[in-house]
Amino acid sequence: MAGIYIHIPFCKIKCHYCDFHFSVKHNNIPDMLVAIKKELLDKADYAEQDVINTIYFGGGTPSLIEPKEIKAILEVIKANYTLGTSVEYTLECNPDDLSKNILEAYQLIGINRLSIGIQSFDEDQLTFLNRAHKAAEAIDCIEIAQAVGFKNITIDLIYGLPNTDEVYWQRQVDLATQLNVPHISAYCLTFEEKTVFGHLLKTGKIKPLEDEPIQKQFQILTETLRSAGFEQYEISNFAKDGFISKHNSAYWKGVKYIGIGPSAHSFNGKTRQWNIANNALYIQKVKNNISYYEVETLSDQDHFNEYILTQLRTKWGLSLATIAAQFPNYLTSFKSGIEKFCESGDVIVQDRTYTLTEKGKLIADYISSDLFIV
Known part of the structure; x- marks a missing residue:
């Protein structure tokens, strides 16, 4: 879908x-x-x-x-x-x-x-x-x-x-x-x-x-x-x-999306692309079949960081099973990185899924960035 x-x-x-x-x-x-x-x-x-x-x-x-x-x-x-x-x-x-x-x-x-x-x-x-x-x-x-x-x-x-x-x-x-x-x-x-x-x-x-x-x-x-x-x-x-x-x-769940219009972003599971953020140039380039967007091929690291950034903010949280299946190379790093946030009461784990507590929601961006693979 x-x-x-x-x-x-x-x-x-x-x-x-x-x-x-x-x-x-x-x-x-x-x-x-x-x-x-x-x-x-x-x-x-x-x-x-x-x-x-x-x-x-x-x-x-x-x-x-x-x-x-x-x-x-x-x-x-x-x-x-x-x-x-x-x-x-x-x-x-x-x-x-x-x-x-x-x-x-x-x-x-x-x-x-x-x-x-x-x-x-x-x-x-x-x-x-x-x-x-x-x-x-x-x-x-x-x-x-x-x-x-x-x-x-x-x-x-x-x-x-x-x-x-x-x-x-x-x-x-x-x-x-x-x-x-x-x-x-x-x-x-x-x-x-x-x-x-x-x-x-x-x-x-x-x-x-x-x-x-x-x-x-x-x-x-x-x-x-x-x-x-x-x-x-x-x-x-x-x-x-x-x-x-x-x-x-x-x-947030990583479903494909097509972005149409100036500055719009698209994602198909393999690449991400974004259109030029200029109305006149967008119109001109689309009309004349000239490239009007940039494309980035996503690495495993990109996919992992995207998963952390988007899913942690939601009630669905971060699934250990998903990380083990899709990002096995990053499983050990994730488990060691998330542990301190569980100990501090910012993250709770239930049924092998990590979600933010009320306290953790106040620092969601910090937690995500700390878990990124860089």
């Missing part, structure tokens, strides 16, 4: 924290859509004819694109790929783009999962983040989507914002649970170099939240959502029964 990710590299405005590839200039959207459809044809054999179980429109802001254009992309996929019987069709969208008519149009073309970029329900924080929507729109769009008939809805939230406290964050999580969405993704704010926040940090005009209050906000997140019936199946992702993201879970 495999998944398809389609990157729509356009936004209305630049959010202050975002370092994903996008443009706020929309003049070449038509040419971009042509190039995306052509790349879908070019990549039809990349996943070696595996059945496609998930299709994900990300960005950028896919909800800037008219539903009929999303439909046209889906038609190319259906004509050139083998689809499973219950495909998960996800569309990332922003609250200010979602009217009743638009949502009904998405339903008609087959979109069955919405990923809505809320980030905060607080007006001041939305302004601080430079989001395009208002707090009222964040709530309204979810209620409209539910009224239209969307059952599979996930929302994104950001914690660890400067000058926020536990009271603020508790209110955000409470509001999210009261809206009765079945999936929530929550990410800690990071200060990326090529963003407005990165510049403000470098020039001393913004002060990050300290580690301790960030950890307290993370604790509020996990405890509140657990009490509300959510399972934390990955460090940043929480789902009610039956609503785990098929697409993102496939990434």
Whole structure:
């Protein structure tokens, strides 16, 4: 099985924290859509004819694109790929783009999962983040989507914002649970170099939240959502029964995926490749059949490190049987490396599978990097 990710590299405005590839200039959207459809044809054999179980429109802001254009992309996929019987069709969208008519149009073309970029329900924080929507729109769009008939809805939230406290964050999580969405993704704010926040940090005009209050906000997140019936199946992702993201879970489990659009990545179990992160060059190169991506052949070491990085963050953890079968040369190193984290209470082992404890989730990246083969 495999998944398809389609990157729509356009936004209305630049959010202050975002370092994903996008443009706020929309003049070449038509040419971009042509190039995306052509790349879908070019990549039809990349996943070696595996059945496609998930299709994900990300960005950028896919909800800037008219539903009929999303439909046209889906038609190319259906004509050139083998689809499973219950495909998960996800569309990332922003609250200010979602009217009743638009949502009904998405339903008609087959979109069955919405990923809505809320980030905060607080007006001041939305302004601080430079989001395009208002707090009222964040709530309204979810209620409209539910009224239209969307059952599979996930929302994104950001914690660890400067000058926020536990009271603020508790209110955000409470509001999210009261809206009765079945999936929530929550990410800690990071200060990326090529963003407005990165510049403000470098020039001393913004002060990050300290580690301790960030950890307290993370604790509020996990405890509140657990009490509300959510399972934390990955460090940043929480789902009610039956609503785990098929697409993102496939990434973490090492399933093949095809990335379409500028900056998109692909993986077929043997190689990883990534497209050029430049809209104009991407369009030009795809049109003229000039190489628009770089390719890396993955070594056993790469596969092992990827397995550690992705699986440790999840509820499925690291299987000793999998490591023994797929990476026998690294088994001894892994067992000796993981032992100190078991002794410190950061990792627990059960049925020969290693998973993070609540304490360990706070240092997941450190644990992963320590286990890497370098």
